[in-house]
Amino acid sequence: xxxxxxxxxxxxxxxxxxxxxxxxxxxxxxxxxxxxxxxxxxxxxxxxxxxxxxxxxxxxxxxxxxxxxxxxxxxxxxxxxxxxxxxxxxxxxxxxxxxxxxxxxxxxxxxxxxxxxxxxxxxxxxxxxxxxxxxxxxxxxxxxxxxxxxxxxxxxxxxxxxxxxxxxxxxxxxxxxxxxxxxxxxxxxxxxxxxxxxxxxxxxxxxxxxxxxxxxxxxxxxxxxxxxxxxxxxxxxxxxxxxxxxxxxxxxxxxxxxxxxxxx
Amino acid sequence: xxxxxxxxxxxxxxxxxxxxxxxxxxxxxxxxxxxxxxxxxxxxxxxxxxxxxxxxxxxxxxxxxxxxxxxxxxxxxxxxxxxxxxxxxxxxxxxxxxxxxxxxxxxxxxxxxxxxxxxxxxxxxxxxxxxxxxxxxxxxxxxxxxxxxxxxxxxxxxxxxxxxxxxxxxxxxxxxxxxxxxxxxxxxxxxxxxxxxxxxxxxxxxxxxxxxxxxxxxxxxxxxxxxxxxxxxxxxxxxxxxxxxxxxxxxx
Numbered sequence: 001x002x003x004x005x006x007x008x009x010x011x012x013x014x015x016x017x018x019x020x021x022x023x024x025x026x027x028x029x030x031x032x033x034x035x036x037x038x039x040x041x042x043x044x045x046x047x048x049x050x051x052x053x054x055x056x057x058x059x060x061x062x063x064x065x066x067x068x069x070x071x072x073x074x075x076x077x078x079x080x081x082x083x084x085x086x087x088x089x090x091x092x093x094x095x096x097x098x099x100x101x102x103x104x105x106x107x108x109x110x111x112x113x114x115x116x117x118x119x120x121x122x123x124x125x126x127x128x129x130x131x132x133x134x135x136x137x138x139x140x141x142x143x144x145x146x147x148x149x150x151x152x153x154x155x156x157x158x159x160x161x162x163x164x165x166x167x168x169x170x171x172x173x174x175x176x177x178x179x180x181x182x183x184x185x186x187x188x189x190x191x192x193x194x195x196x197x198x199x200x201x202x203x204x205x206x207x208x209x210x211x212x213x214x215x216x217x218x219x220x221x222x223x224x225x226x227x228x229x230x231x232x233x234x235x236x237x238x239x240x241x242x243x244x245x246x247x248x249x250x251x252x253x254x255x256x257x258x259x260x261x262x263x264x
Numbered sequence: 265x266x267x268x269x270x271x272x273x274x275x276x277x278x279x280x281x282x283x284x285x286x287x288x289x290x291x292x293x294x295x296x297x298x299x300x301x302x303x304x305x306x307x308x309x310x311x312x313x314x315x316x317x318x319x320x321x322x323x324x325x326x327x328x329x330x331x332x333x334x335x336x337x338x339x340x341x342x343x344x345x346x347x348x349x350x351x352x353x354x355x356x357x358x359x360x361x362x363x364x365x366x367x368x369x370x371x372x373x374x375x376x377x378x379x380x381x382x383x384x385x386x387x388x389x390x391x392x393x394x395x396x397x398x399x400x401x402x403x404x405x406x407x408x409x410x411x412x413x414x415x416x417x418x419x420x421x422x423x424x425x426x427x428x429x430x431x432x433x434x435x436x437x438x439x440x441x442x443x444x445x446x447x448x449x450x451x452x453x454x455x456x457x458x459x460x461x462x463x464x465x466x467x468x469x470x471x472x473x474x475x476x477x478x479x480x481x482x483x484x485x486x487x488x489x490x491x492x493x494x495x496x497x498x499x500x501x502x503x504x505x506x507x508x509x510x511x512x513x514x515x516x
Contacts (some may be wrong), residue, residue, distance in 0.1 A: 126354040129316050133348040134416075135340040183292040 018217075018239075025139070025217050029147055032140040037146045047147035049114075054107045058071035061106050062161040065098050066090065066168030074177045088188030099162040100135070101248055104207035107157055108240040112215035114238035115146055119219025120229040128220070138220075140141055147212035153223050154208030155201040162200070178240045199255040206251060207244050214240035265292030266423045266456045267326060268313055268343060273322035275308060282308050283319070284480030290424075295457040297452055297471035299464065299502065301511065304477050306460040307351070307428050313458065314346050314426065315339045344372065347417030351429040353409035355401040355416070361388070362397030365415045372420065387415040390452070391445055407438035414445060424456040425449065431466045443469045464503055468492075476502065478511070 011230070073089035119142060131138045166188065173179040218236035224230045224258050268290040275283040282305035290313075291298045298306050310316040312324055315331050323330045325428030331342060339402060355364050365384040369375055375383070391411040401409060410430060417425050427446065433438035443466050450457055450470075459466055467474050468488045475485040476499050484491070484499045489501060 073462055122356075125352055126350045127356055129311070129414075130317055130348070130354040130356070133314065134341055134371070134420075135343045135345065136368065136371050137336070139338065187479075 012017075019137045021221065022213060022217050025213060028139040029143055029213075032137060032144055034255070036144060036148065036263045039076040039140060041140065042145035043148050046145045047153050048147075050111050050155040051109070051156060052236060054110060054153075055160070057110060058103055058157050058161050061102055062099070062164035063168035064171075065102055066094060066165030067142065067172040069093055069098060069165070070172045073232065074173070074179070077217060083177075084183050084187045085171070085190070086173055086177070086179050087184040088190050089187075090173075090184075091166055091188040091192060094165040095162055095167070095196050095200050097200075099165060100158050100203040100207065101244065103158045104154060104204065104211065105241055105243045107154065108211040108214075109184070109237050109243055110234040112148065112211050112218070112240040113233045114199035115212070115215025116219040116222070117229055120222030120232040123220060123222045124169050124225055124228060125253050127219040143212075146216055146225065147209060150208035150212035151205055152208070155204040158201060158204035162197075195260040199260055202255065203248065204253050206247055210243045210247060211240045214243065265398065266290075267292050267325075268424070268456075268458070269325040270309070270312065271323045271325070273309070273312055273319045275305070275312070275317065275319050277313065281310075281480055285322070286480070286482055287389060288356050288475060288476070288482050288485075290458055291473075293454065293456055294457060294472040295446070297459045297461060297467040297474045299462060299467050299474055299479035301502070302462060305480060306462075306477055309477060310428055310458060310460045314343055314348065328349055344420060345423045347420070347422040347425040349410070349413045349425065349427045349430055350416050351375070351432060353401070353406075353413040355409055355412055356489075360397065361393075361399050361404070361412050362403065364412060365397075365419050366415070368420050376485050377424055383419065384415070386422070387419055388412070390418070390449070391415045392441070407434050407441065410434065410442060411445065412448070418449060418453060421453065423454070427457065427459040427461075429461055429463075430459065431461060431463045439463065439466060442466075446470045477501075 026050065030037070070086065070090050073086055073093070075087060077083075077089065082147070110195045122142075128138050128142075170181060170184045174181055213238050218232040218239065222232040224231075268288075270286050270419075273286040274281075287308060288298075288309070296298050298309065302304050308317055311327075312319055315324075315334065323332055324333070326342060326345075331339065333358060334342065337432075353362075359367065362381065362384050365387055366380040369380045369383060373380075381397070388394065388396065391414045393408065393411055393415070396404070396408070396412070401412070404412065411450040432445065434442060446457065446459065447470055449455055451467045457470075459467070459470060468491075471488055473485060473487055475482050476491075478498050479485075479512065484494060484496050486494065491503065493505050494500065496511050501511050
């Protein structure tokens, strides 16, 4: 009985420790933002790692997500709504939701795992301590470039993913569902709002910050050798995916019910 | 020259009390060697001296100032006066040897790339390495990595160098090379040094004084001769390397 209380206590303590640690890291990152020009070289390198390194993954994911959303939408509307609205359904769902969220999930899994593994290995081999001993702030040198790279590259990848997903949906509509390209694009244009694209990109920026922070935070708290690196990598992927999904709900509420609300 | 003092330093990791009231003084210009069993907290104590680990209680003074009260910026300023050689060298594996040695120079000085390259070459020559600037750390042997770690530690001309198990994992000849190097650097750069080791040959060779850490406390401090002649049973058991005695070896 006492053991159960102890286990629950440890879980609760760990939770608050992680939340507190994340906020401290956010504070430290904000504290060294003014030194960003000094880390531009590392930031550009990380942008390449996050952006170019994720392109194949985003390509495959987006094309098939677009294709399946086209098939699903056609199945759901076939008896009730004219097929001219197929492009509207695909476009709306991709731009508002599937593009930003799925890009964040697949890129987040790859990027946060790689960051946590890299920084975790640096931590257990004392490279982070060595950096501290050289009077170089590891948050400024390692975390800031990664978070900024994710913040910038996630919206870029999301635009790329949106385009490919719509293209994938259009090709499937044309080939498998007999909906012409002209009909599909007409539907796409019908209810196209720039606000939708902006809100999708704002979400992508927030997801980018979450992915960068979770990768770095979990890397920095690694201890215990190879097993510890594995554990941190797993925590980075799980925490970034969960936080992306939770944040998505709150952002959707703020963006679509308050900021871009088009109701009466 | 730098003066370091620990006053009643306590540190606990979850349920393991590693340091239980450590008092220690490092005099300017001396080489103090801290010996003790594996896992007794020697490296943790070393990291306390430069604020890499915060004590749960107690104070650490560098030139009379309590560094446990320092904010990060002040801590970084203080660390510029120190160099540290890590057990596994801790070289940045994404950088070349030259970039490792010149890393702090690039960050903290306005020197040109040519000047930095010249300083790196000089520091590497001091540790007996030449022509390795463009190699990756993964291409080096254990002894070479350690020496690159030495070169990186002295790149900013520190007043004090901390050595964490400098001879561990090296063959006896390379261990002697490293010992000679520590003595040479101390003389040439007039360094204060703190060495953590359980290699007694190295401790006798490089140490002006030796302190033994046991069960979280410094139980003995003296010159190498005093260590050899002490009647302290714990120290005697340790230097004789005997399984019999007051130190429990961990199994029957």
